[in-house]
Amino acid sequence: MPVKRSRSWLTIALLLATSALPIALPVTASATSGSSDSNVYVDAAAGNDGNPGTSARPFRTIGKAAEKAVANSRHGTATTIVIQPGTYREAISLGSAAQQQQASITFQSAEAGTVFVSGADVWAGWKSDAEVGAYSHSLPFQSGACSTPQNWPNNLAPIVLRREMIIVNDQVLAQVVSRGELADNTFFVDDAAGEIVIRPPANTDMTRAKIEVAVRPKLFESHGYDNLVLHGLVFTKAASCAPTAAISIYGGTGDRVDNVTASWNSWAGILLNNVANATVSHLRAVHNGGSGLLGYKVKNSQLTDVETSANNWRGIKGNFHDFELAGAKFLRTHDVQLVNFKARENNTFGLWFDTDDANIVIKNSSFSRNLFYGIFLEANQGPIAIQDSKFCENGAEGVRVQNSDRVTLSGNIFYGNQVAQIFVDGRMSARNGKDWESGEPFAAAGHNLTLQGNTFVATDPGQVLFGTSQSSPDNSRGFFTTLSSDGNTFYHTATTGILQYDAGGINHKARNLDLDSWRNSTGQDVHSSFVAPSPDAAGVCASL
Numbered sequence: 001m002p003v004k005r006s007r008s009w010l011t012i013a014l015l016l017a018t019s020a021l022p023i024a025l026p027v028t029a030s031a032t033s034g035s036s037d038s039n040v041y042v043d044a045a046a047g048n049d050g051n052p053g054t055s056a057r058p059f060r061t062i063g064k065a066a067e068k069a070v071a072n073s074r075h076g077t078a079t080t081i082v083i084q085p086g087t088y089r090e091a092i093s094l095g096s097a098a099q100q101q102q103a104s105i106t107f108q109s110a111e112a113g114t115v116f117v118s119g120a121d122v123w124a125g126w127k128s129d130a131e132v133g134a135y136s137h138s139l140p141f142q143s144g145a146c147s148t149p150q151n152w153p154n155n156l157a158p159i160v161l162r163r164e165m166i167i168v169n170d171q172v173l174a175q176v177v178s179r180g181e182l183a184d185n186t187f188f189v190d191d192a193a194g195e196i197v198i199r200p201p202a203n204t205d206m207t208r209a210k211i212e213v214a215v216r217p218k219l220f221e222s223h224g225y226d227n228l229v230l231h232g233l234v235f236t237k238a239a240s241c242a243p244t245a246a247i248s249i250y251g252g253t254g255d256r257v258d259n260v261t262a263s264w265n266s267w268a269g270i271l272l273n274n275v276a277n278a279t280v281s282h283l284r285a286v287h288n289g290g291s292g293l294l295g296y297k298v299k300n301s302q303l304t305d306v307e308t309s310a311n312n313w314r315g316i317k318g319n320f321h322d323f324e325l326a327g328a329k330f331l332r333t334h335d336v337q338l339v340n341f342k343a344r345e346n347n348t349f350g351l352w353f354d355t356d357d358a359n360i361v362i363k364n365s366s367f368s369r370n371l372f373y374g375i376f377l378e379a380n381q382g383p384i385a386i387q388d389s390k391f392c393e394n395g396a397e398g399v400r401v402q403n404s405d406r407v408t409l410s411g412n413i414f415y416g417n418q419v420a421q422i423f424v425d426g427r428m429s430a431r432n433g434k435d436w437e438s439g440e441p442f443a444a445a446g447h448n449l450t451l452q453g454n455t456f457v458a459t460d461p462g463q464v465l466f467g468t469s470q471s472s473p474d475n476s477r478g479f480f481t482t483l484s485s486d487g488n489t490f491y492h493t494a495t496t497g498i499l500q501y502d503a504g505g506i507n508h509k510a511r512n513l514d515l516d517s518w519r520n521s522t523g524q525d526v527h528s529s530f531v532a533p534s535p536d537a538a539g540v541c542a543s544l
Contacts, residue, residue: 042081079106089119094225134199167214220247223250282305350370353375449485
């Protein structure tokens with residue numbers, strides 16, 4: 001499936017002003033050298049923003065604590081904000097740290113997973129509507145559709161440009177765009193009448209129901225803070241327009257995101273923009289309306305035990321599933337490791353590295369049952385190494401390589417991915433770009449692919465194990481003369497025509513070859529085998 005290259009990253013950067021190679025892991029300092037430390041306490045139930053923020057007399061809001069922490073940071077005092085369990089219906093902004101003395105700021109849940117930063121408020125006063133089983137509430141503000149982001153497609157479906165969310169007794173209702181579509185578990189925003197109409201689940205007791213309405217578009221934002229820490233927090237129900245994220249971290253070195261969840265937000269979960277030496281661990285960016293995780297100019301960073309699953313629930317309602325969307329998407333990312341990364345059941349791609357990505361290592365990870373590709377590698381100079389990972393039953397290729405050089409796949413399991421387990425798209429001669437750090441130009445043509453020690457299994461006659469399409473004989477020669485493939489296990493339960501060879505050209509069709517014919521045509525896979533693998537690939541994938 002051809003995919004239009006995203007330009008939205010350039011928009012974001014302008015609007016916001018800003019083979020496995022060894023990678024230096026980030027070192028996070030707890031505070032600026034020579035700084036003192038301070039603890040500030042927050043308790044939504046027992047606190048008051050008129051208090052001094054001590055353990056005995058805590059603040060009520062995280063925002064008030066953030067104000068004190070920012071003031072401390074400017075004077076060289078590191079601050080840990082300790083937040084008691086509860087729901088905090090507020091948005092937190094640290095503003096800009098540019099040209100200010102800084103010490104670290106830590107947002108710390110007293111008990112991980114019990115602090116909810118919510119973009120929704122509880123609304124009372126719902127009235128029976130003319131629609132049977134429906135209830136309505138006037139809008140105290142002008143809502144309306146979001147604007148189409150600059151350089152995005154101009155034909156986005158109306159549902160994609162909405163931002164509203166309604167949650168009844170912790171159940172998220174589905175949004176519809178006309179009264180005629182209302183049914184149980186849905187809602188409609190009637191802009192002309194200035195009201196919201198909901199059809200809650202059947203048998204809902206509206207006299208006792210908790211009805212939340214998403215009203216805040218952003219939940220956390222920082223600009224340029226070094227050694228920022230987010231730990232143990234849940235960010236949810238942001239009323240975000242595309243392309244906004246609930247959590248946005250711009251700039252900064254040594255930032256750490258640990259045991260954080262971004263879920264059930266109207267668009268993206270979390271954005272990392274121009275960050276370096278960052279550590280992201282145990283992040284769950286799941287069930288977001290657009291992408292789960294977005295990264296732009298992420299440098300020398302490590303992401304461990306990250307999950308980006310079940311995202312793009314809003315986009316898919318409008319048949320919008322590519323352009324800038326993925327469980328996780330990175331652009332111009334250098335020197336980054338992803339370890340134990342999981343992308344499952346996204347209504348789009350699992351993981352997308354788009355343009356000028358270099359020195360990337362992905363290992364011990366899994367990409368399963370995504371609507372399209374497990375991983376999409378587009379217009380990258382590389383190297384990109386994918387090791388000891390699993391690609392299972394994705395709706396398109398397990399890995400799609402499109403004009404990305406120096407890609408190495410080793411020790412991976414591919415099972416039951418539609419179209420092909422791996423597909424190399426050589427229909428463009430090269431993609432030109434510039435390395436954002438060095439300024440050096442590159443032309444990525446999809447050469448120097450290495451396949452070593454992988455297991456490829458398919459069960460459907462329409463699936464091949466290796467697929468390719470080459471636009472010209474020159475492209476084909478460039479690809480196959482730089483290909484290195486050996487020690488792989490190939491197996492197909494329905495056919496022996498498992499490996500595609502395309503000599504290139506307008507009138508040439510790719511031929512599906514058995515392993516012996518592939519060896520004769522390419523000189524590759526001398527020590528590879530066609531045999532049912534052990535362990536059983538289907539069993540491995542069933543456990544994901």
